[in-house]
Structures are given as C-alpha cells and as structure tokens.
Amino acid sequence: xxTPAHAMIARRIVPDTEHDVRSQVPEQDRSNSxxxxxxxxxxxLSHRGEQLLDGWVARGAVVAGASSADDLRRDGGAVVDAxxxxxxxADQSLDLGPVSGLLSDFSxxxxxxxxxxxxxxxxxxxxxxxLLTELDSTLDEGADRMAVAREAxxxxxxxxxxxxxxxxxxxxxxxxxxxxxxxxxSTPVVRVWDRVVxxxxxxxxxxxxxxxxxxxxxxxxxxxxxxVAILDITGVPTVDTLxxxxxxxxxxxxxxxxxxxxxxxxxxxxxxxxxxxxxxLSEVTTRSSLADALVLAIARVxxxxxxxxxx
Amino acid sequence: MTAVPxxxxxxxxxxxxxEDIDDxxxxxxxxxxxxxxxxxxxxxxxxxxxxxxVVDSFISRVIVDIxxxxxxxxxxxxxxxxxxxxxxTLVELGLSLEGVRTALxxxxxxxxxxEGAGADGRLA
Numbered sequence: 251x252x253t254p255a256h257a258m259i260a261r262r263i264v265p266d267t268e269h270d271v272r273s274q275v276p277e278q279d280r281s282n283s284x285x286x287x288x289x290x291x292x293x294x295l296s297h298r299g300e301q302l303l304d305g306w307v308a309r310g311a312v313v314a315g316a317s318s319a320d321d322l323r324r325d326g327g328a329v330v331d332a333x334x335x336x337x338x339x340a341d342q343s344l345d346l347g348p349v350s351g352l353l354s355d356f357s358x359x360x361x362x363x364x365x366x367x368x369x370x371x372x373x374x375x376x377x378x379x380x381l382l383t384e385l386d387s388t389l390d391e392g393a394d395r396m397a398v399a400r401e402a403x404x405x406x407x408x409x410x411x412x413x414x415x416x417x418x419x420x421x422x423x424x425x426x427x428x429x430x431x432x433x434x435x436s437t438p439v440v441r442v443w444d445r446v447v448x449x450x451x452x453x454x455x456x457x458x459x460x461x462x463x464x465x466x467x468x469x470x471x472x473x474x475x476x477x478v479a480i481l482d483i484t485g486v487p488t489v490d491t492l493x494x495x496x497x498x499x500x501x502x503x504x505x506x507x508x509x510x511x512x513x514x515x516x517x518x519x520x521x522x523x524x525x526x527x528x529x530x531l532s533e534v535t536t537r538s539s540l541a542d543a544l545v546l547a548i549a550r551v552x553x554x555x556x557x558x559x560x561x
Numbered sequence: 562m563t564a565v566p567x568x569x570x571x572x573x574x575x576x577x578x579x580e581d582i583d584d585x586x587x588x589x590x591x592x593x594x595x596x597x598x599x600x601x602x603x604x605x606x607x608x609x610x611x612x613x614x615v616v617d618s619f620i621s622r623v624i625v626d627i628x629x630x631x632x633x634x635x636x637x638x639x640x641x642x643x644x645x646x647x648x649x650t651l652v653e654l655g656l657s658l659e660g661v662r663t664a665l666x667x668x669x670x671x672x673x674x675x676e677g678a679g680a681d682g683r684l685a
Contacts, residue, residue, distance in 0.1 A: 321573035464652075468645030475665055502657040506648040508641070508664035 287401045288337045288344070290393065294384045295334035302326055305380030311373035318365055322373055329377075331406070345382050346408065353409055354416030361420035370417055371410045379405040437462050439470040445554075446547045447476045448540065451484030460496035464503055471507045477554055478547035479504045482540045484515030494529040501534050510535065510550060514543035567597060574598065574636070575667070580612045594627055597653045600633045606631050607670055610643045611642025621656045625632040628661040636683035637662065 276304060294302065299359060303326045311319035332349045339345075341506055360370045381402045437459060442448045447470045457505045467479055481500060483489065489497075497513060504511040516524070524531065537543040565586055567576045574597055576590060581634065594606060608624065610616060616624075628638040639662040643651075664670035 256600070446564065446644045464649060465645065468648055471665065472645055475669075477665075503645075503648040503652040504645045506640075506651055506658060506663055507645065508643070508666075508669060554672050557675040558668060 283287075286399050287394070288314075290389060290398055291381070291385065291402055291405070292334050292337035294336065294388055295330055295382070298384050298388060299327070299330050299334070302380050302384050303330055306330075306377050309376035309379050310373045314365065314369040317363070318369060318373055320361060321356070322362065322409045325352065325438050328352055329356070346405075346412075350409060350412035354419065354470055355414075357413040357416030358420030358423070360416050362424065367414060367417045370413055374410040374413050375406060377409070378403055381406065403517055432533055433459065433462055437466055439466045441470070441474055441476075442480070442544060443548055443551065445475060445477045445551050446475055446480065446544070447471060447478075448482060450482040450485065450540070454488070455483075455486055455493045457492075457496070460500070464496075464500045467500065468503055468507055471504060471509050476509050477551050478510045480514055480540065480543045480547060482515045482543070483513065483520075483525065484517070484540065486520075489516070489520050489524055489529070489548040491527055491529060494524065494527075494531070498531070498534070510547075512537055512543040512546060514538070514540045564593075568599070569595060569601060569603070572601075573601050573607060573671075574601075574603045575609065576596075576611050577609040580614055582613060582620060584619050584623075587620050591623055591627050591630065595630050595634065598631050598636045603636050605674055606636050606638040607640060607641050607667055609641045609667065611644065612643070613647065616647050616651060618645070618654055618656060621651055621654075621658060625658055625661060628658075637653070638672060639661045639664050639674065641665070641667055641670050 303323070305490040306326055307319050307323045310322050329349060329352050332352055333346075336344060336346055336349055357370045357374075360373075361367070381400060385398055385402060386395075389398065437449070437451070439447055439449045447467065449467050449470075451463060453459070455463070463481075467481070470476065471479055481497065483497070486493065501513070512535045513531065516536060516538065535546070537546060563579060564585060565576050565578055565582065567574055567590075569575075574594065576594060578587075578590075597603065598606065606627070608627065610624075613620075624640060628640075631638045640658060641664050643663065662670070662673065664673055
C-alpha cells in the first residue's frame with residue numbers, strides 16, 4: 251500500500267523532472283476530503299469545459315494579447331480534458347505529467363512565436379480565474395469553497411511553474427540551432443581560381459570553429475584537387491597564441507594534402523601583437539591582402555600547369 | 562602480412578600502401594625501397610597512401626625515415642594522396658612529416674618535381 255509519506259520518500263529518492271509539478275502540491279494536506287474537493291473540480295472540468303475554456307481564453311487575451319489567446323483556444327481544450335482525466339483517475343497521488351507535457355509544448359511554441367515568459371505564465375495562470383468563476387457558479391451552498399479554491403489555485407500554480415521549464419527548453423533549442431547555423435555560416439570555403447580554394451574567416455577562431463575550418467578546407471582541397479589554399483583572416487578580430495596554433499595546424503594539414511597554404515589579411519595591429527607574443531609564423535607564407543595572396547596562388551598554379559603540360 | 566607492391570617507371574619508383582598496412586610491412590617496404598633505389602639508380606620515389614584510412618605515429622615515422630634514406634641515396638620522396646581525415650589526425654598528433662614532399666595526385670607530384678620549386682616543393 252502506498253501512503254502519502256511513502257510516495258514522498260520514493261519521489262525524493264528517484265528525482266523525476268517530468269513530474270516535478272506534483273511536488274509543488276504539499277502532500278500532508280492529502281485526505282479524503284481532498285479527494286472530494288478534486289472531484290468537484292473534475293466535475294466542473296468535464297461538465298462546464300466549454301464555458302471554462304471561453305473564460306480562460308477571454309482572460310488570457312487580456313494578459314497576453316489576442317494572438318496568444320487564439321493559440322490557447324486551439325490547445326486549451328486538450329489541456330482541460332487532460333486535467334479532468336488526471337483528477338478523475340486520481341487516488342492519493344495526482345499525476346499531472348500529461349497536462350504539464352501539453353503545457354510545456356504550448357509554452358515552447360509560444361516562446362518560438364516571440365512571447366515573453368511572463369505572457370505565457372500569465373496565460374496559464376488565467377486558468378485559475380476562469381476555474382474559480384466556474385466553481386463559484388456550480389458549487390452547492392454547503393461546499394467548502396475555501397478548500398476547493400485552495401486546491402484549484404495549487405493545481406494551476408503548479409502547471410504555470412511547469413510552463414517555465416517548457417519556456418526554457420524552447421529557448422535552449424533556439425540558441426543551439428542558432429549556434430549551429432552560425433558555425434556553418436562563418437566557415438565557407440570558396441573556389442576562387444582554378445585549383446585555388448580560399449577560406450575567408452570571420453569572427454573569433456575557437457577550437458571548435460578551427461576544427462570545422464580545417465575539415466572543410468581539407469575536404470575542398472580533396473574535392474577540387476586544389477594546389478593552393480588561402481586562409482584569409484581579415485575578419486578575425488584578435489589573434490592570440492591559441493588562434494595562431496590553430497592556424498599553424500591548418501597550414502600543416504594542407505601541406506600534408508600536398509597543397510600550399512597562404513595566410514592573408516593579417517592587420518598591422520595584429521601583426522604587431524603576434525610579434526610581441528612571440529608567435530612564429532616564419533614557416534608560413536603570408537600576404538597582407540587576399541588579392542596579393544591570389545596573385546601568388548595564380549602564379550603558382552600557372553607554373554605548375556606549364557610544367558605538367560611539357561612533354 | 563602483405564607486401565606493398567613497388568612499380569618502377571624509368572627513374573621513378575611507385576609504392577602504393579594498402580588500406581590496412583601493418584608495422585611489419587612498412588618496415589619491409591622501407592628496406593625494399595632503399596635496395597631498389599640503389600640498384601636502379603631511381604631519382605624519384607612516390608609513396609601513394611590514398612588507400613590508407615589510418616596512418617599512425619609508427620607508420621608516419623617510417624615514412625619520414627624512408628624519405629631521409631632515399632635522399633641519402635639520391636632520390637626524392639613524395640607522399641601522395643593523404644586523405645583529409647588522415648591529415649587532421651597526423652597534425653593533431655604533432656606529426657607533420659617535416660622535410661617530406663607531399664602531393665594530392667601522382668600527376669601533381671611529378672609536375673612539382675619537374676618544377677623543383679623551393680626546398681621541399683613549397684612556395685618560395
């Protein structure tokens with residue numbers, strides 16, 4: 251048999267983030283009268299679901315604007331149904347997992363549409379007002395209105411807190427997608443001449459990006475049969491020892507592939523910093539601009555093809 | 562152990578390493594190349610590694626040694642067709658085959674040798 255105390259201990263030992271919402275409800279208040287209170291809430295949810303949804307959407311529109319409220323009208327019905335099922339099926343422990351799952355999805359979607367977290371939370375909290383209004387009009391004279399109101403408030407508060415998790419998850423997803431896009435955008439490798447490829451680097455060169463640059467540059471050399479690779483660092487704001495090390499590695503790797511590597515676009519200030527830091531690029535061919543590097547690369551390719559054409 | 566085939570064309574020797582070259586065959590190749598270079602007076606040695614998916618530190622050291630030995634015997638070694646993944650691994654291991662010529666294809670290797678550009682085929 252599962253007493254509330256047992257259930258609580260089990261929950262503490264096995265943390266379950268999915269159902270965290272439940273732990274917002276103080277367990278010691280659970281009793282048979284509690285079940286009665288829940289039954290009356292469930293009753294309202296199942297019999298006056300439509301009026302409840304109307305009230306919810308109307309109040310939500312005030313807090314969060316019309317477009318959010320439209321979205322709520324589409325999804326609110328499922329939430330009300332799921333909540334009703336959760337309350338009806340409830341013995342001692344109340345499983346709000348399906349409801350908070352629905353609300354998390356809703357919240358994540360609203361986040362992507364540009365809603366602030368306070369708007370989404372306000373939208374969900376609007377359910378309490380709507381629920382209380384419906385309860386007020388349906389409860390018998392003898393009912394313990396205070397207890398019912400308290401339970402309804404607790405339920406909705408828990409759901410609203412859960413929606414923050416949904417908001418954060420949605421935000422995290424957006425951030426990680428943007429990070430990936432940025433990585434792809436900032437490391438193009440272009441074929442600038444017959445058998446010459448160039449990688450114009452823009453932004454700070456950290457280890458992850460340096461790895462991507464190296465991989466895509468080497469792949470481009472293999473695909474195009476390039477003889478010369480140009481690494482243009484005009485758009486790299488600072489070159490410290492770590493960045494220089496990445497550059498040297500890339501140069502060494504292109505050399506292994508049988509291509510020459512030219513580093514171009516070192517700003518005067520950057521050159522001075524590099525010398526002061528004692529970074530040694532003497533083994534690397536450098537040119538001040540991409541244009542100069544291209545001239546050198548073309549000369550190299552022409553010399554190569556002339557030799558190759560000679561019988 | 563499978564022996565690496567070595568083909569002679571005029572004054573060039575071409576050795577093509579297989580996908581799964583082991584340490585023993587690499588050492589055996591080094592011995593055989595040195596012998597062939599001195600018997601036939603070869604001037605050019607092309608080491609094709611384009612089939613190799615993995616080049617470890619031992620193999621890369623053998624390659625550098627082959628290059629040094631052959632140079633002593635009067636032949637220039639070019640390593641041909643290192644794959645991007647292999648190049649990255651070698652660089653991460655700090656093995657950049659210093660002093661060994663490299664080329665993407667055998668044609669490029671021969672053209673670069675004709676050119677004689679720079680000390681090890683690099684840009685001046």
